[in-house]
Amino acid sequence: QKEVEQNSGPLSVPEGAIASLNCTYSDRGSQSFFWYRQYSGKSPELIMFIYSNGDKEDGRFTAQLNKASQYVSLLIRDSQPSDSATYLCAVDTSYDKVIFGPGTSLSVIP
Amino acid sequence: NAGVMQNPRHLVRRRGQEARLRCSPMKGHSHVYWYRQLPEEGLKFMVYLQKENIIDESGMPKERFSAEFPKEGPSILRIQQVVRGDSAAYFCASSRAGGGGSYNEQFFGPGTRLTVL
Numbered sequence: 001q002k003e004v005e006q007n008s009g010p011l012s013v014p015e016g017a018i019a020s021l022n023c024t025y026s027d028r029g030s031q032s033f034f035w036y037r038q039y040s041g042k043s044p045e046l047i048m049f050i051y052s053n054g055d056k057e058d059g060r061f062t063a064q065l066n067k068a069s070q071y072v073s074l075l076i077r078d079s080q081p082s083d084s085a086t087y088l089c090a091v092d093t094s095y096d097k098v099i100f101g102p103g104t105s106l107s108v109i110p
Numbered sequence: 111n112a113g114v115m116q117n118p119r120h121l122v123r124r125r126g127q128e129a130r131l132r133c134s135p136m137k138g139h140s141h142v143y144w145y146r147q148l149p150e151e152g153l154k155f156m157v158y159l160q161k162e163n164i165i166d167e168s169g170m171p172k173e174r175f176s177a178e179f180p181k182e183g184p185s186i187l188r189i190q191q192v193v194r195g196d197s198a199a200y201f202c203a204s205s206r207a208g209g210g211g212s213y214n215e216q217f218f219g220p221g222t223r224l225t226v227l
Contacts, residue, residue, distance in 0.1 A: 032214060043201055043218040044153070088153065092214055097166055098143075102152040 003027060004091050004101035012107045019076040021104050023089030026070065033065055033072045034090040038103070044088055048074060079108045112137065114204050114219035115184075122225045129189040129196070131222045135204030141165075142185045143203045143216060144177060153201065159185060192226045199223050 007022045021035075032051055036044040050056045050063040050072065062075040072091075076083055089101040115134040123129050135142050144156040155169040159179035170177065174192075179185040189196055203216035 034215060036218075043221050044203075046215055046217065049215055090216070097155070097158060098214060098216060100145075100153045100155070 003093070003099045004089055006087075006089050006101040006104045009086075009103075009105040010107055011104055012109055013079050015079060015081060015108055015110050017079050019079045019083065019106055019108070021074040021076075021087050021089075021106065023072045023074075023091075023101055024070055025072070025089075025091040025099075027091070027093045027099075028067075028070065030067075030070075030091045030093055032092040032098075033063070034098070035061075035063060035074045036088040036090060036100075038086045038088060040085075076106075079106075081108045081110050084108050114139075114202060114217055116200075116202050116219035116222050118222060119220060120223045120225070122227060123192050124227050125193055126191050129192050129224055129226075131187040131189075131200050131202075131224070132184040133187070133202030133204075133219055134184040135202075136217055139204035139206050139217075141205045141207060141214075142179050143205075144185075144187050145201045145203065147199045147201060147221075149198075156187070189224075192224075194226045197224055197226045 003026050005024050013019045035048040037047050038044040048063045050065045056063045060077045064073045084107050086103040086105045088103045090098050092098050117132050142159045145153045157170050157177045158166040174190045176188045199221045201221045202219045205214045205216045
């Protein structure tokens with residue numbers, strides 16, 4: 001069983017729409033959850049982190065966490081072409097390591 | 111406030127040579143992670159180090175690869191006798207702490223692109 005899974009891409013949304021990126025994890029002891037954005041040819045950049053159940057909003061980004069369902073998501077409102085990138089979900093584990101998911105490629109169509 | 115620094119940014123080696131990749135963590139960070147990324151693929155964890163200690167090397171190939179994080183100086187990822195399959199981007203990340211909690215956010219360096227001819 002893969003430890004961190006993300007919805008397979010690529011995901012295409014029109015400009016101005018909401019992009020929804022999903023992530024599930026297997027370790028019930030996980031406490032910290034991160035979303036990274038990686039542009040082609042660049043290094044991953046941390047954009048959101050969440051520790052508590054519920055929603056966390058930062059500008060156009062909202063992270064949602066449901067520990068009971070072992071599910072974390074990232075919503076991007078008013079998507080822009082500059083949001084086109086690969087989004088990586090990362091989860092800490094009960095054995096002291098952060099695990100990255102395979103990533104979801106997002107394309108925002110003008 | 112300098113971020114994570116990696117050098118060189120690009121490295122070309124011929125098969126059989128050695129590659130040395132360096133990573134200086136952010137100020138105040140004592141945990142270093144190395145990842146490898148092949149073109150169009152995800153990040154693959156290689157090794158997690160603290161000063162003078164290897165915490166987890168479960169992602170490191172058993173042969174030719176080694177890593178260290180000495181008391182002074184940068185972390186080094188060393189690849190001996192490189193082969194074409196080693197061509198990839200190697201990213202280093204650092205954090206203030208490891209494991210769970212609010213201090214384990216990882217910040218990435220710009221990466222080293224290794225090309226093996």
